[in-house]
Amino acid sequence: MHILLERVAPGRVAVIRGDDDRSEVADAELADLVRAAEAERRPRWVWSDTRTWYPPLLRSGVRVERCVDLRLSHAILRSSTLTAGSALASAVPGPWDGAAQPDALPEEGSAALFDLDGPEPEAPPSAAAEFAAQQEAVAASAEPGRLRLLLAAESAGALIAAEMQHAGLPYSVERHDQLLTALLGPRPRFGRPAVMEELAAELREALETPGLNPDSPPEVLKALQRAGLMATSTRSWELRELDHPAIAPLLRYKKLSRLHSANGWTWLDTWVADGRFRPDYIPGGVVTGRWATRGGGALQLPKEVRAAVVADPGWKLVVADAAQLEPRILTGLSADTAMAAAGRGTDLYAGIVATGAVAERAQAKVAMLGAMYGATTGDSGRLMPRLARAFPRAVRLVEDAARTGESGGVVTSRLGRSSPPPGPGWRSIQEAASGSDSTQAEERRARSRARDWGRFTRNFVVQASAAEWALCWMAELRNRLTRLGPGGAPFTAAPHLVYFLHDEVIVHTPAELADDVAEAVTVSAAAAGRLLFGAFPVDFPVTAAVVDSYGDAK
DNA sequence: CACGGGTGCGCG
DNA sequence: AAAGCGCGCACCCGTG
Numbered sequence: 272m273h274i275l276l277e278r279v280a281p282g283r284v285a286v287i288r289g290d291d292d293r294s295e296v297a298d299a300e301l302a303d304l305v306r307a308a309e310a311e312r313r314p315r316w317v318w319s320d321t322r323t324w325y326p327p328l329l330r331s332g333v334r335v336e337r338c339v340d341l342r343l344s345h346a347i348l349r350s351s352t353l354t355a356g357s358a359l360a361s362a363v364p365g366p367w368d369g370a371a372q373p374d375a376l377p378e379e380g381s382a383a384l385f386d387l388d389g390p391e392p393e394a395p396p397s398a399a400a401e402f403a404a405q406q407e408a409v410a411a412s413a414e415p416g417r418l419r420l421l422l423a424a425e426s427a428g429a430l431i432a433a434e435m436q437h438a439g440l441p442y443s444v445e446r447h448d449q450l451l452t453a454l455l456g457p458r459p460r461f462g463r464p465a466v467m468e469e470l471a472a473e474l475r476e477a478l479e480t481p482g483l484n485p486d487s488p489p490e491v492l493k494a495l496q497r498a499g500l501m502a503t504s505t506r507s508w509e510l511r512e513l514d515h516p517a518i519a520p521l522l523r524y525k526k527l528s529r530l531h532s533a534n535g536w537t538w539l540d541t542w543v544a545d546g547r548f549r550p551d552y553i554p555g556g557v558v559t560g561r562w563a564t565r566g567g568g569a570l571q572l573p574k575e576v577r578a579a580v581v582a583d584p585g586w587k588l589v590v591a592d593a594a595q596l597e598p599r600i601l602t603g604l605s606a607d608t609a610m611a612a613a614g615r616g617t618d619l620y621a622g623i624v625a626t627g628a629v630a631e632r633a634q635a636k637v638a639m640l641g642a643m644y645g646a647t648t649g650d651s652g653r654l655m656p657r658l659a660r661a662f663p664r665a666v667r668l669v670e671d672a673a674r675t676g677e678s679g680g681v682v683t684s685r686l687g688r689s690s691p692p693p694g695p696g697w698r699s700i701q702e703a704a705s706g707s708d709s710t711q712a713e714e715r716r717a718r719s720r721a722r723d724w725g726r727f728t729r730n731f732v733v734q735a736s737a738a739e740w741a742l743c744w745m746a747e748l749r750n751r752l753t754r755l756g757p758g759g760a761p762f763t764a765a766p767h768l769v770y771f772l773h774d775e776v777i778v779h780t781p782a783e784l785a786d787d788v789a790e791a792v793t794v795s796a797a798a799a800g801r802l803l804f805g806a807f808p809v810d811f812p813v814t815a816a817v818v819d820s821y822g823d824a825k
Numbered sequence: 826c827a828c829g830g831g832t833g834c835g836c837g
Numbered sequence: 838a839a840a841g842c843g844c845g846c847a848c849c850c851g852t853g
Contacts, residue, residue: 566845644840
């Protein structure tokens, strides 16, 4: 059953259990109410926005099993091709659109500012009305089952994001500091660390440019050219091709500079407290449905610092990642039985080699990536015809998605998330090129932009469906982890998710349960595959490593 | 001095 | 323009 929560006034919340069961409680009583209802019948809580409702509950020690996040669901249903005809999708943009959070809207009194003239101020957005409109849109859609699954998975993801931030990723300040000190020298009170300063001096010497600021790409580029080098930029991959005594210190400087500025002592001070890294996850923050983060760069945690992620004493980390997730998603999307056969077992790329389509594993990988990203030239582009011959259905699916995007159309993921349509700028470029008086330059530009958008939609169907698989995987895993833990204790006493990186999760678990967790990770992956692709026999193998430190995984 | 675009690089 | 998708973030530098 559903229980809908809605703020009715500062400090007061309406609790709506059905058409004629409505009550109100003070904020202070909400946690007890939720705890009691959760123990009794595990309802699905319906609320405007998990980011505003759930963290206070978690701080009160209350965990919920299921919810509907109306804001996230609204965003999906507004643009999905599966609900295109619904009232929800055809309405003018309202308070549920955009990042504005209904609970954070100005309070009633401030609306008085508007009522001297003009239309009546808009009524506060009713969560109950919004929920009804969403249910109606789903029920009338072409694929209600898929959409229900998508909304449930998206909402579960929102719960998990809040729980992961609450629990935090176990993180050793000491180890991180040791690592920085070993590479950069001791933490300076101000300015550059000693090792970077030495490299800068070496660089100035080698380029005979005493005042050079190594942090300024234009200055560095000019200095390199003065030294007779054919550099066109200061990108590392390009510098590596050059032969000059300045190159080695410059590359080392750039590497260390990156570490220092992105994950140095300042980052540590800002983001790690009480032995936990607590990034701000944004479920649905990417157009494809992937998560984003705000601050802390949690999804870019460099491999070199992962050794500082360390389980608590008596606990373990289970680091799990889905092997070749996106190609397998493409396999399911296209129902390509040849590719499914190649992917049986653990290494899809080896399976592709075994079909004879390509000679080496590296080629299989680059060809698959090229198919999903839209490579046209280079090794990857050259391998495409062979891939298409061996796996016609899979390749046709991404080609079709690309053609749709090139002509300005919209594509939709497995469960119903649709790509945004191209903007007005894109359309006017296409129109300018289609007129009888268009120039060659206009036509070239239009074709190029059309192909750009085609690569986006080509990748969208795969990336968005993979994000859905990952949400299902995590939601399933979360349920299993709860069952593994002791009942009644706070959820952080049980195995719990602490990190998520697109196709990879980390569970923090009491050591004695680590093997059970590893098993749960694997079983959950298979379950996610069935949720998305039913009986179609595409495998989703995962590797699960039981380790003390993230740095020890793979 | 604030802002925003460009550059470069970390992750999948 | 790295051969192609999706991001976040720090820093530089020109502009208002």
